[in-house]
Amino acid sequence: MRCIYCGHQESKVVDSRPLDEGVSTRRRRECLKCGRRFTTYEKAEQVPVMVVKKDGSRQAFDIDKIKRGIMKACEKRNVSIDTIDAMALEIENQVQNRVEQEVQAQDIGDMVMESLKKVDEVAYVRFASVYREFKDISTFMSELKKLVAEK
Numbered sequence: 001m002r003c004i005y006c007g008h009q010e011s012k013v014v015d016s017r018p019l020d021e022g023v024s025t026r027r028r029r030e031c032l033k034c035g036r037r038f039t040t041y042e043k044a045e046q047v048p049v050m051v052v053k054k055d056g057s058r059q060a061f062d063i064d065k066i067k068r069g070i071m072k073a074c075e076k077r078n079v080s081i082d083t084i085d086a087m088a089l090e091i092e093n094q095v096q097n098r099v100e101q102e103v104q105a106q107d108i109g110d111m112v113m114e115s116l117k118k119v120d121e122v123a124y125v126r127f128a129s130v131y132r133e134f135k136d137i138s139t140f141m142s143e144l145k146k147l148v149a150e151k
Helices: 063-073 081-096 105-119 121-131 137-150
Strands: 011-019 024-031 037-043 050-052 058-060 102-104
Touching: 011 037, 050 105, 063 081, 063 105, 063 121, 081 105, 102 105, 105 121, 121 137
Parallel strands: 050 102
Antiparallel strands: 011 024, 024 037, 050 058
16 A cells, blocks of 8 residues: 555555444554555445336436335334344345346345245235236235235
């Protein structure tokens, strides 16, 4: 690492400490030429994952959007905020751990539905009714029948 005082190319790490729950690292360095100390911060670079929507447009993945959708589905249900946060974090991890830098909105919707199905069936049906755009009662009933058959 280049010294910020004299520009020398070599320094040694004197102290390292994790920051932000291990997301980044603070390092104290000492220049091998002038002996002065300086601080650097290290953080892994995350390439943004793009979501490809139904109409073909793209936007950056937003975990808050996932949380809002889950919260709306869980409204007036006995689902804690901690559970909602855990579901959203799990979905974010699944999306970030993919090899591709683009993910279909449909895939994210399917992940949300699978999470909701495990936590609260009513919230699952609420989300499914909006996500799958049920046109009439028969499509709604077929989704309910699938849910009952899986039990």
